[in-house]
Amino acid sequence: MKKRRKNGGAVSGRSVWGLVWFRFKKNKLAMAGLFVLIFIMLAVLLAPLYVDYQAVVSQKITNRFKAPNATNWFGTDQFGRDLFARVVYGGRISLFVGLAVIMLSFVAGCILGGLAGYFGGVVDQVIMRIVDMFMAIPAILLSMAVVAALGNGTGKMLIALAVAQTPRFTRIVRSSIMGLRNQEFIEAAKCYGSSSARIIFKHLLPNGMGPVIVSTTLTLGQVIINIASLGFLGIGVASPTPEWGTILSETKAFIRYYPYLGLIPGACIALSVMAVNFIGDGLRDALDPRMKN
Amino acid sequence: MGNKMQKPANENLLEIRNLHVRYNTDEAVVHALNGFDLTLKRGETLGIVGETGAGKTTMALSIMRLLPKRIGEVTAGSIIYDGIDILKASANAMLKLRGKRISMIFQDPMTSLNPVQTVGSQIYEVLELHYPEMTREEKHRRVDEMLELVGIPPARKDEYPHQFSGGMKQRIVIAMALISKPELLLADEPTTALDVTIQAQILELVRELKRQFNTAMILITHDLGVVNEVCENVAIVYGGEVIERGTIEDVYVREKNHPYTEGLFGAIPDLVTDLPRLKSIPGYMVDPTNLPEGCKFADRCGFCTERCRRENPILHRLSDTHFIKCHLFEEGSNHE
Numbered sequence: 001m002k003k004r005r006k007n008g009g010a011v012s013g014r015s016v017w018g019l020v021w022f023r024f025k026k027n028k029l030a031m032a033g034l035f036v037l038i039f040i041m042l043a044v045l046l047a048p049l050y051v052d053y054q055a056v057v058s059q060k061i062t063n064r065f066k067a068p069n070a071t072n073w074f075g076t077d078q079f080g081r082d083l084f085a086r087v088v089y090g091g092r093i094s095l096f097v098g099l100a101v102i103m104l105s106f107v108a109g110c111i112l113g114g115l116a117g118y119f120g121g122v123v124d125q126v127i128m129r130i131v132d133m134f135m136a137i138p139a140i141l142l143s144m145a146v147v148a149a150l151g152n153g154t155g156k157m158l159i160a161l162a163v164a165q166t167p168r169f170t171r172i173v174r175s176s177i178m179g180l181r182n183q184e185f186i187e188a189a190k191c192y193g194s195s196s197a198r199i200i201f202k203h204l205l206p207n208g209m210g211p212v213i214v215s216t217t218l219t220l221g222q223v224i225i226n227i228a229s230l231g232f233l234g235i236g237v238a239s240p241t242p243e244w245g246t247i248l249s250e251t252k253a254f255i256r257y258y259p260y261l262g263l264i265p266g267a268c269i270a271l272s273v274m275a276v277n278f279i280g281d282g283l284r285d286a287l288d289p290r291m292k293n
Numbered sequence: 294m295g296n297k298m299q300k301p302a303n304e305n306l307l308e309i310r311n312l313h314v315r316y317n318t319d320e321a322v323v324h325a326l327n328g329f330d331l332t333l334k335r336g337e338t339l340g341i342v343g344e345t346g347a348g349k350t351t352m353a354l355s356i357m358r359l360l361p362k363r364i365g366e367v368t369a370g371s372i373i374y375d376g377i378d379i380l381k382a383s384a385n386a387m388l389k390l391r392g393k394r395i396s397m398i399f400q401d402p403m404t405s406l407n408p409v410q411t412v413g414s415q416i417y418e419v420l421e422l423h424y425p426e427m428t429r430e431e432k433h434r435r436v437d438e439m440l441e442l443v444g445i446p447p448a449r450k451d452e453y454p455h456q457f458s459g460g461m462k463q464r465i466v467i468a469m470a471l472i473s474k475p476e477l478l479l480a481d482e483p484t485t486a487l488d489v490t491i492q493a494q495i496l497e498l499v500r501e502l503k504r505q506f507n508t509a510m511i512l513i514t515h516d517l518g519v520v521n522e523v524c525e526n527v528a529i530v531y532g533g534e535v536i537e538r539g540t541i542e543d544v545y546v547r548e549k550n551h552p553y554t555e556g557l558f559g560a561i562p563d564l565v566t567d568l569p570r571l572k573s574i575p576g577y578m579v580d581p582t583n584l585p586e587g588c589k590f591a592d593r594c595g596f597c598t599e600r601c602r603r604e605n606p607i608l609h610r611l612s613d614t615h616f617i618k619c620h621l622f623e624e625g626s627n628h629e
Contacts, residue, residue, distance in 0.1 A: 120362075188466070
């Protein structure tokens with residue numbers, strides 16, 4: 001795995017992942033998505049360098065509902081807080097909780113799906129029936145139920161969303177592993193004495209990553225929306241901590257007269273979700289063996 | 294070969310006794326091995342020849358204990374490898390055996406390498422699994438040496454399998470199989486997927502390395518010519534049984550052969566005699582889901598008698614090395 005990542009990152013154009021990057025680069029929409037996402041990520045990641053967190057929470061009632069201007073780029077909200085600061089800091093939560101959720105459910109999905117797909121039989125039945133149970137409940141409802149059970153808070157919301165996304169990853173990983181487990185190189189790996197764990201994590205998962213990576217990027221968009229939805233419903237990130245969905249929720253009463261209050265955080269959500277989806281589409285095409293030429 | 298003499302006589306590396314294996318599929322029960330017997334001495338090279346479906350690969354997988362889970366089942370018999378009862382050994386003991394003391398080469402080099410790992414790291418992995426005490430530098434050095442031995446420039450070890458040709462991939466597979474210096478190499482049709490010139494190179498390589506490492510080898514093939522080139526002994530397999538076994542001279546001199554072996558020889562084109570058509574063995578391979586009571590070759594055999602249909606022959610001894618499983622060779626009877 002270590003080896004693969006090293007070669008996958010470099011633009012050598014020779015390794016399997018190098019070829020994927022080569023094909024990905026040719027997809028203009030996907031590259032645009034990648035740049036937008038990197039830009040947004042850098043902007044929110046480096047926020048402390050150019051925005052004082054005080055601006056996010058300090059209220060100044062005399063300064064409320066200021067339309068976008070030179071000092072307040074995105075205007076101010078009903079409490080006179082700078083919307084630009086709130087959107088930038090809010091993005092930290094939206095995007096990084098989103099990424100954390102994806103990573104958590106990705107790892108859980110790889111382990112569960114790997115075990116189910118490789119061992120089959122009883123192991124598969126038990127894991128997949130539990131996964132089916134979770135899958136039967138809509139993700140957002142499941143997250144709400146978990147938040148209700150665990151209580152409010154960013155960390156708990158993260159777990160709630162990860163629980164809701166894990167079944168999806170489990171299914172994809174399982175099917176991808178099942179297609180590979182009878183390949184000759186797996187048989188060969190057994191023949192030179194690899195243990196089951198080694199076969200799953202070193203041979204099967206790296207080979208079955210294609211569809212999983214595509215799904216990861218597409219799911220990231222979904223998760224960002226889910227975080228916003230939970231925020232909007234008031235059970236996500238608690239005020240006054242900003243988060244794109246929470247900002248929308250707080251300002252919804254004033255959107256009629258001050259539309260920028262809704263438009264700007266909404267546009268941020270839409271833009272990042274779109275960027276992520278373009279990347280996912282591009283990756284899917286780049287990883288599709290039928291597109292090889 | 295000379296190195297056989299260095300070992301004490303009678304020292305058997307592998308003994309397979311009366312092995313019965315069946316596959317329980319949804320449609321039918323397939324009897325893949327039906328009383329398979331085999332002994333292999335240290336350093337010996339044995340060719341196993343038989344048609345598709347004769348049970349050659351099943352035998353190899355049984356030795357590795359890698360029969361398909363839930364489907365393959367050993368119903369009787371034993372496999373003793375150097376005193377270890379393979380069928381009763383623990384899973385952990387098998388992990389230590391596979392790849393270290395017994396290695397296997399597969400038919401298709403195109404698919405037997407992991408496509409997303411560099412070839413160097415795949416060879417390295419075998420050492421990592423079986424020689425944890427070795428330092429990193431030592432392992433890397435061994436990988437380089439092994440690549441050199443199989444004729445791949447070590448500089449190419451950071452490349453991926455798709456960047457190599459079929460013959461080179463098979464060389465890499467051979468490097469993986471031999472880097473741990475196993476006592477037994479199971480080669481399951483190692484040259485079938487390669488073209489003839491590459492085939493000769495690979496066989497030469499296998500023969501050379503086998504000699505260098507003093508590895509015993511079971512070469513599974515359906516090509517009598519390949520066996521003649523590489524092996525000292527040969528076993529002919531039909532319907533999941535060894536029906537003839539002997540040294541290359543015993544079998545290839547064609548004085549006394551099982552009717553099936555004669556059929557196999559008859560199907561090889563010959564440069565000397567002018568034949569309008571090759572002779573093929575009439576009929577089809579015995580149906581492993583529905584085995585006859587008597588000799589499994591009876592339906593296709595020109596010498597078939599009433600007795601052959603009733604009673605499965607035992608292995609008759611023709612000489613110290615030559616054995617044939619056919620009623621024709623019963624003590625006292627003479628076969629033309």
